Amino acid sequence: MPQTTPITLATWRTPGVIATAFRTVPDFIPTKRIAAAPAAPSDLPEGPAADFAAFDVALAPDRHFDLPALLAATATDAFLVVQHGRIVHETYGNGLDAATPHILMSMSKAVTGLVASRLAEAGTLDLEAPVAALVPGIAETSWRGATLR
Numbered sequence: 812m813p814q815t816t817p818i819t820l821a822t823w824r825t826p827g828v829i830a831t832a833f834r835t836v837p838d839f840i841p842t843k844r845i846a847a848a849p850a851a852p853s854d855l856p857e858g859p860a861a862d863f864a865a866f867d868v869a870l871a872p873d874r875h876f877d878l879p880a881l882l883a884a885t886a887t888d889a890f891l892v893v894q895h896g897r898i899v900h901e902t903y904g905n906g907l908d909a910a911t912p913h914i915l916m917s918m919s920k921a922v923t924g925l926v927a928s929r930l931a932e933a934g935t936l937d938l939e940a941p942v943a944a945l946v947p948g949i950a951e952t953s954w955r956g957a958t959l960r
Contacts, residue, residue, distance in 0.1 A: 830905055833888065833914045858897025888913060927959065 816828050818839050823832040836842055863878040870876065879902075882890055888907045892900040907913065915922075930936035938960040943950035945959070 830886070830888075834907070834912060836912075836914045855893060855896065855898050858894060858899045861892055861894070861899040863900070 816822055816825070818828055818832050818835065820839065822828050823836075823839060832839070866878045866881075868876045868881050876884060881887075882902060882904060886905060888903065888905050888911075890900070890902045890904075891898065901909070903909065903911075927936060927938070931938050936959070939958050942954055942957045942959055949955075
């Protein structure tokens with residue numbers, strides 16, 4: 812069904828609009844592409860395929876979902892499982908593929924937390940440092956005194 816409702820800040824998260832909006836954010840929200848690192852990113856290697864045959868989620872006593880049914884029921888656009896640095900499962904839905912731009916939303920928090928914890932573990936990031944040491948513009952806001960932790 813073609814997109815008929817205009818996508819605006821008021822409509823972008825409404826049914827019938829959200830799927831298109833998640834792929835076209837720069838059309839209605841000012842955004843800036845973040846340049847890739849100077850060296851080309853390396854692809855993650857493929858690993859042995861994960862076995863999801865026993866996967867079962869019960870959302871109600873009489874509603875059980877295997878993985879494909881759960882991804883369809885939740886309108887999941889992309890699902891990736893990485894284990895030990897290797898891709899063991901990758902699925903795209905709703906007309907997307909690996910190259911389709913898509914809004915990250917809360918995924919940004921998970922990735923940032925993961926990267927920060929690995930940097931702290933390696934000793935290159937001090938979680939007790941003030942946030943303003945990395946983001947000076949917030950030094951005089953309500954975040955004054957907050958640490959990275």
